Amino acid sequence: MLFHDVIAQALRDHGITDVFGVMGDANLYMMDSFQRHAGCHFYSVSHESGAVLAANGYARATGGVGVASVTHGPAFTNIVTALVEGVRERTPILVVAGDTAVVDKDNFQNISQRDVTIPTGAGFEQVRSVKTVCEDVAVAVHRALNERRPVVLNVPVDFQWQEAKYAPPAGPRWSGHQQLAPSQAALEDALGIIASARRPVVLAGRGASSEESRAALVRLADRIGAPLATTLRARDLFRGEPHNLGICGTLSHEVALQALTDADCLITFGAGLNRWTTAEGSILADKAVVQVDSESAALGRFQVVDAMVQGDAGAVADLIGDLLDEAEVKPTGYASPELAAKLAARSDADFTDASTDRTVDHRSAILKLDAAFPQDRTLVFDGGRFVMKCFSMFHVSHPSDYHHTVNFGSIGLGMGTAIGAATGSGKPTLLITGDGGFMLGGLAEFNTAVRHKLDLVVVMFNDGAYGAEHIQFRNKDMDPTSSTFDWPEFAPVADALGGKGYTVRNLAELDAVIAELPARDRPVLIDIKLDPDKVTAH
Structure with missing residues (x-):
């Protein structure tokens, strides 16, 4: 076999069926060989950053590894921001990166790709020779999954047409992180705190968002009479529960914030307790904190806590419940009927709409879109000033x-x-972006969604400005003109790129667009005009 066929076979035998990338002379034969395998797909994108970001989204959606492939030099430096995003999101990503030949010292695309990688926090694996390629692929895949971060597999271009031998992956396939039994001493410390609590709250993070963990945490909360809350990344895990406080921290609504402030004990599962979840630590003030996490590095990372238990969220929750039963500890009643009534009475729609006949209040648009788009959906947010209300008002x-x-x-x-x-x-996907974010990265890839026939609706909250900078100028009574943009009309641009574009200047036009969405047959862009002076985070 030739090297490029061997590396393609190795990827396939590790269960990789989808790769996102941009072809260049150092990766094109590998990717051509890969897509000729039955059931394998190479999704060509427009920009190398988009390839790594797509691998990021794929890994998040599937729970497996996402794979991207790029060539060398400027193609590789184009992925730096996407690598950092993947590292901080803790996403398992494999980047198959072509590199220039070692002997070609004068190649004008030469750069030390290892030295570019390391400051991002991503891992780096060098394909050492045509003889070691299968082993090198296996190590890179397992590192990405085990370390939960992007790993670059660096492949010199001159290997591609050399002869190589294929060896199937040796040893067991990746089976996921294994559960750890918590120590008895740690359990007893936690139990003492929980048993003495009178106003406990159970908080779940992304590390406790499996269906099994959810069921166990609900059982524990019922057992001790505690309301339930989540981090932003575990949003809507307890949706439908009568004592669901929703997101904990800087995004908490007034009823949740009061209940969290009054609590005397916070029992957290798979939650990092960062500055946003704890509202700069204020949520933890004057209360005992028990932190449960399967990863030792997460325990006490951001906050000093009173008890730390390393173990699987669901298993530890059930163990605590059993021990409380043995000790005959009574429920607290903090999750009261009165609290349930307050939670049921509050509404995201409790605001005064600021829409006009030329601009839309983005809060009203969120409510309409959240209700109209299929509930079994994938929801993606870009960054921007608009996103603060999206965090709390969109649901999954x-x-x-x-x-x-x-x-x-x-x-x-x-x-x-x-x-x-x-x-x-494979679900209908709703992307919420701003005009600046769309021009920076969305425009380049909208046609990618068209070419690959994705069910994607892009909602652009368009205030014609870099909103965070605009409001800073306004707050200091300065001229915000330099933060504003005279963009083109985006709906015709979307049409020209092969999708379907709509312009929305008022709520009636938004209703008309929403009525047409069920008949969509291609990616859609909805350009919603906002007043930059009326985009509120509150």
Whole structure:
């Protein structure tokens, strides 16, 4: 076999069926060979960053590894921001990167790709020779899955047409992280705190968002009489439960914030307790905190806590419940009928609409779109000032259907992520972006969604400005003109790229567009005009 056929076979035998990428002279034969395998697909994108972002979205949607492939030099440096996003999201991504030949020292695309990779926090694996390629692929795949971060597999271009021998993957296939039994001492510390609590709250993060963990946490909350809350990444895990407080921290609504403030104990499962979840630590003030996580590095990482238990969320929750039964500890009643009534009475629609005949209040648009779009959907957010209300007002059926792209504080990462998430989930996908983010990264990849026939609806909240900068100028009574843009009309652009574009200037036009969405047969862009002085985070 030739090397490029061997590496393609190795990818396939690791269960990889989908790769996103941009072809160049250092990866084109590998990717051509890969897509000739039955059931394998190479999804060509427009920009290398989009390839890694798509692999990111795919991995999030499927729970497996996402794979991207790029060539060398400037193609590789184009993926730096996407690598950082993947590292901070803790997404298992394999980047098959072509590199220049070692002997070609004068190649004008030469750059040390390892030295580019390491500052991003991603891992790096070098294909050492044609003899070691199968082993090198196996190590890179397992590292990505085990370390939960992007890993670059660096492949010199001069290997592609050399002869190589194929060896199937040796050893067991990846079977996921294995459960750890918590220590008895740690359990007893946690139990003492929980048993003495009078106003406990159970908080779930992404590490406790499986169906099994959800059921166990609901059982524990019922057992101790505790309301339930989640981090942003575990959003809507407890939707439908009568004592669901929703998102904990800076995004908490007033009823939830009062219940969290009054609590005397927070029992957390798979939650990092970062500054946003804890509202700069204020949520944890004057209360005991028990932290349960399967990863030791997560325990006490952001906050000092009173008890730390390493173990699987669901298993530990059930163990705690059993121990409370043995000790005959009574429920607290903090999850009261009165609290349930307050939660049922509040509404996201409790605001004064600021729409006009020329601009739309984005909060009203969110409510309409959230209600109209299929509930079994994939939801992706780009970055921008608009996103604060999106965080709290859009909903999903399960946390695994939710993906945001603000881990590095960047805009423009949503479209690539949405392409991968739509491919991996097979569900209707709703991307919420701003005009700046769309121009930065969405425009390049909208036609990618068209070419690959994805069921994608892009909602652009268009205030004609970089909104965060606009409001800073306004707050200091300065001229915001330099933060504003005279964009083209985006609906005809979407049409020209092969999709369907709509322009929305008022709520009546939005209703008309929503009525047409069920008949869509291609990617859709909805350009919703906003007033930059009326985009509120509150």
